[in-house]
Structures are given as C-alpha cells and as structure tokens.
Amino acid sequence: MTMQRRDFLRNGSAAALAATALQGAKAAARPRLRLGLIGTGLRGQNHLELLLHRDDVDLVALCDIEPEMLKAALAQVDKAGKPRPQVFGENGDAQAWRRLLELKGLDGVVIATPWEWHAPMSIAAMQAKVAVGCEVVAGITLQDHWDVLRTQLGTGTPYMLLExxxxxxxxxAVLQMxxxxxxxxxxxxxxxxxxxxRAVKFNGGDPARPYGxxxxxxxxxWSEARWxxxxxxxxxxxxxxxxxIGPCAMLVNIHRGNRFTRINSFASKARGLHEYVEAQGGRQHPNAAVKFSLGDVVTTTLACENGETILLQHDTSLPRPYSLGFRVQGSKGLWMDVNHSVHVEGVSPPHQWEPFEKYGQKFDHPLWKKYAAAAEGAGHGGMDFFVIHAFVEALKADAPMPIDIYDAVAWSAITPLSEQSIAEGNQTLPFPDFTDGQWKTRKPIFAFDDRY
Structure with a gap:
C-alpha cells in the first residue's frame, strides 16, 4: 500500500493538491453554510438537533430510507421553527443520497449512516466538492481508507471525522496538563x-423500543440492531x-511530529452475545445458533515513532459499566479516568492518588470555558456540541479541519489492521504511514485556542 501511495503522489498535479490540502484553503470565510444530513436515525437526529439550533446553518436536505426516522427528523425541524428541507429517500431508494449531493450550493454534508456506507458516501461527496463531516469509522477495509484518503487529497475537499x-x-483538561x-x-x-x-445489538424489532x-x-x-x-x-x-485512540493520538501528536509504527491485536473467546440471546429469547431461539466471531475483549497495542506505547481495549459483549479506560502516563505522573484521579511526582502525596477535580478546574480548556453553557444539554455530556461546532466553524473559516483526513484514516484503519493481526495469529504488523512522511513536519493544530 505504501508504494501505491507514493506512486499517487508522484503525479505533479496530485502532489500540488495534496500540499493545498495540508495547508488549508485560503478562501474568504463564509458567514453561513448550506448543509445536508444523510442518515436521520437516532444518531443523525442528535446532530440534527444541534444543527437546527445554529443561526449560521441552513439545513437544506435530509436523506433516509426509513420513513419512521424521516418523519421524526421532520418533526424536529418543525419544532425548531425552521423551513422544511428537501427530502430524499422517502421512496426507499438506497441510492437517493447521490441525488442529495447534486444539489446546487451545498456546502457540506453530515453523514450518520451505517458504517459500510461511510466510505462510498464520503468519496462521492468529496468528488462533488461537498465538505464531509463523517461519523466515526471512515471505512471497512484497509483499501476503503486509502480510497477515502486519495479522494480527499485529489479533490482538496474538507473532511472531518466526527469523533x-x-x-x-x-x-x-488533560491535554492542557x-x-x-x-x-x-x-x-x-x-x-x-x-x-x-448487548441491548444495542439486540431488540424486539419495535421502533418504540430500540434498545433491548x-x-x-x-x-x-430495529435501529442499530438492523446493521x-x-x-x-x-x-x-x-x-x-x-x-x-482519538484522544491518545491527540495527546502524543500523531501525524504532527509522531506516528504509529506497529500494531498487534489479541481477541478473547466469544461468549457474551450468545449468552445474551439465550437469556432474552431462550435456547430455542433461531439466533441462539448464530456463531459470533467477535471476541468479547479485543486488546490492541500500538507502538509510536517517538517511543510511546498505546493500549486499546474493545469490550462490548459482556456486562460492565461504561468506561473508556483512559490512562495517560509520563515520566512525572499520570491520570486515570476510571478512578478519576491524578498522581504528580513531587506534588501529590507519595504513592497516593489525588482527585482529578481540582486539576480539571485549574486546567479547564478554553473551549469549555467559552462554550459550556451552549453545550449544556447536548448529547454525550456536551461533547456532541463541540464536534459539530468544530466542523461548522472550520468549514466557515475555510480552515484545516481539527480532526483531519490523516487522523480519520489512521484511527479508523486500526479496525482492519486488528482483524488482520488476529487472523494471522496475533502478528505484529507495520502501521501504514498515510502521510507519506509528512508527519515529520506537520504542526499540532488541535484545540489550541477557543475557536474549535
């Protein structure tokens, strides 16, 4: 894959476009955006609510093939007192999103569809010069990720992963620390x-009860259980x-002076989903005979060019409280989110944790200081406000996306690389350099101020 990437960049015009993509467009800022939304399921409706509350966004198009979800989305529009957008997909046409991308004057599109649609939709949007804000998972296969990357570099169309x-x-706050x-x-x-x-992946097919x-x-x-x-x-x-990986990559400046170099993965046995099906439907339920390939706990390790290691765990099939399990450890101390604690050598009592709260207040990021009130009530504790805000503000300013194409493909490519490692007996694999060496000179830009 690396040689294919180099061959691509040897083309003079493509290289020039790649340089433009790295520097960011320099056109005049736009005060308002005309945006479309592809995917009006439960996640899409979260984004829709935030877009409808902005006075710098005109929502001009919605697309979905599920009538129930389109109806709910249009009810949101009506409740917000905004003009009804043009609707695509109400006839069940799975390709209706392509017609949405043909609309004149469309500045950008938010994609919140099942994962397998993300790459083809993003590629088509960028080819149409429509900026992309894509829900997480940039593609399914490793080739998907190369295709998304090459399209962005070849067109110069902005792309942001909505992590x-x-x-x-x-x-x-830890980034500030x-x-x-x-x-x-x-x-x-x-x-x-x-x-x-488990209750996301299985339900009774009732639209009124999408979980469990x-x-x-x-x-x-119904809902996510469908796909x-x-x-x-x-x-x-x-x-x-x-x-x-997103926050970890941000903290160690991946693609901005650092990069992933190697990856390996291990998967445990698969038991949780089978037992859940039996508990919900009984041993005679047809789905009790389904063999699930996904190990209940998948552990992935990444090595970085600058010597850091990163450990990721995917654990979604067993009973457990929610946690992202963050740990940031350095030569003078560490933070762990599971116990909400910090230890700093020479500051904390020896061999003891301190509560994170006082550090969180002292190092609260300027973005949160400025927009905490606006983010109140937004999904996932306010995080959803910030990611949509970042996409909109960067697009309006014709500035580089804070989570850009290189971040998107590298973070998401962990999936097919982990699958390959497990399938090959837990082999350690080289991690593709999607930047083709440009990580050495690119500068950190993520959230340096209170803009986005």
Missing amino acids: NVCYRRDVL VRAGLFGELVHLQGGYQHDL GGAEFGAKG RTEHSVRRNGDLYPSHG
Whole structure:
C-alpha cells in the first residue's frame, strides 16, 4: 500500500493538491453554510438537533430510507421553527443520497449512516466538492481508507471525522496538563471502548423500543440492531477504536511530529452475545445458533515513532459499566479516568492518588470555558456540541479541519489492521504511514485556542 501511495503522489498535479490540502484553503470565510444530513436515525437526529439550533446553518436536505426516522427528523425541524428541507429517500431508494449531493450550493454534508456506507458516501461527496463531516469509522477495509484518503487529497475537499470524545471536558483538561508538562514526557497511554452494547445489538424489532427487549437483529431488528450486530457475527477485531485512540493520538501528536509504527491485536473467546440471546429469547431461539466471531475483549497495542506505547481495549459483549479506560502516563505522573484521579511526582502525596477535580478546574480548556453553557444539554455530556461546532466553524473559516483526513484514516484503519493481526495469529504488523512522511513536519493544530 505504501508504494501505491507514493506512486499517487508522484503525479505533479496530485502532489500540488495534496500540499493545498495540508495547508488549508485560503478562501474568504463564509458567514453561513448550506448543509445536508444523510442518515436521520437516532444518531443523525442528535446532530440534527444541534444543527437546527445554529443561526449560521441552513439545513437544506435530509436523506433516509426509513420513513419512521424521516418523519421524526421532520418533526424536529418543525419544532425548531425552521423551513422544511428537501427530502430524499422517502421512496426507499438506497441510492437517493447521490441525488442529495447534486444539489446546487451545498456546502457540506453530515453523514450518520451505517458504517459500510461511510466510505462510498464520503468519496462521492468529496468528488462533488461537498465538505464531509463523517461519523466515526471512515471505512471497512484497509483499501476503503486509502480510497477515502486519495479522494480527499485529489479533490482538496474538507473532511472531518466526527469523533466527539476528543472534546470530552476531562480529556481536553488533560491535554492542557500535558502541554503544561505536568506529567513530564509521555511514555504510555491507554483507552478503549468498554461499553455493554448487548441491548444495542439486540431488540424486539419495535421502533418504540430500540434498545433491548428481545433477541432479534438484522431484518427483524430495529435501529442499530438492523446493521451493527452483523459486524459482530462475521468480524473479529477492534470494531470501534476512535473513541479511545482519538484522544491518545491527540495527546502524543500523531501525524504532527509522531506516528504509529506497529500494531498487534489479541481477541478473547466469544461468549457474551450468545449468552445474551439465550437469556432474552431462550435456547430455542433461531439466533441462539448464530456463531459470533467477535471476541468479547479485543486488546490492541500500538507502538509510536517517538517511543510511546498505546493500549486499546474493545469490550462490548459482556456486562460492565461504561468506561473508556483512559490512562495517560509520563515520566512525572499520570491520570486515570476510571478512578478519576491524578498522581504528580513531587506534588501529590507519595504513592497516593489525588482527585482529578481540582486539576480539571485549574486546567479547564478554553473551549469549555467559552462554550459550556451552549453545550449544556447536548448529547454525550456536551461533547456532541463541540464536534459539530468544530466542523461548522472550520468549514466557515475555510480552515484545516481539527480532526483531519490523516487522523480519520489512521484511527479508523486500526479496525482492519486488528482483524488482520488476529487472523494471522496475533502478528505484529507495520502501521501504514498515510502521510507519506509528512508527519515529520506537520504542526499540532488541535484545540489550541477557543475557536474549535
């Protein structure tokens, strides 16, 4: 893949466009944006609510093939007192999103569809010169990620991965602490997606109860159970890495003076989903015979060019409280989110934790100081406000996206690479350099001020 990437960049015009993409467009700022939304399911409706509350966004188009979800989205529009957007997909046409992208004067699109649609939709949007704000998971296969990257570099169209955990309040405070040198030189980080999703992956097919209440998935399920569960049936790897790796990558300046160099993954046995089906539907339920490929706990380790190691865990099939399991450890101390604690050598009592709260207040990020009130009530503790705000503000300013194409493909490519490592007997694999060496000179830009 590396040689293909180099061959691509040897083309003179493509190289020039790549340089433009790295520097960011310099056109005049736009005071308002005309945006579309592809995918009006429960996640899409979260984004829709935030877009409707902005006075610098005109929502001009919605697309979904599920009538119930389109109806709910239009009810949101009506409740907000905004003009009804043009609607696509109400006739069940799975390609209706392509017509949405043909609208004249469309500045950008937010994509909140099942994962397998993210790459083709993003590629088509960028080819149409429509900026992309894409929900997490940039593609399914490793080739998907190369295709998304090449399209962005070849067109220069802005692309942002909508990873909201990068904007979590404690995560941004820890970013400030790291920048202040509180933990010394970073050595090791941990994160992951540790979230009991059994009631997300199975339900009774009732639109009024999208979470739990049955053992159905696929055509008989509803909401995420319609499509997400199938990935657990046929795939074994870290299926959802960006919540954990995004903040870790940000903290160690991946693609901005650092990069991932190697990766390996291990998967435990698969028991949790099978037992859940039996508990919900009984041993005679047809889905009790389904063999799930996804290991209950998938552990992935990454090595970085500057010597740091990062450990990720994907743990979604067993009973457990929600946690992303962050740990940021340096030569002078560490933070762990599970116990909400900090230890700083020479400041904290020897061998004792201190509560995170006082550090969080002292190092509260300027973004949260400025927008905490606006983010109140937004999804996921306010994080959803910040990720949509960042996409809109960067697009208006024609500035580089704070979570850019290189971040998107590297964070998301952990999934197919982890699948490959597990399938090959837990082999350690080289991590692709999606920047083709440009990580050495790129500068950190993420959340340096209170803009986005």
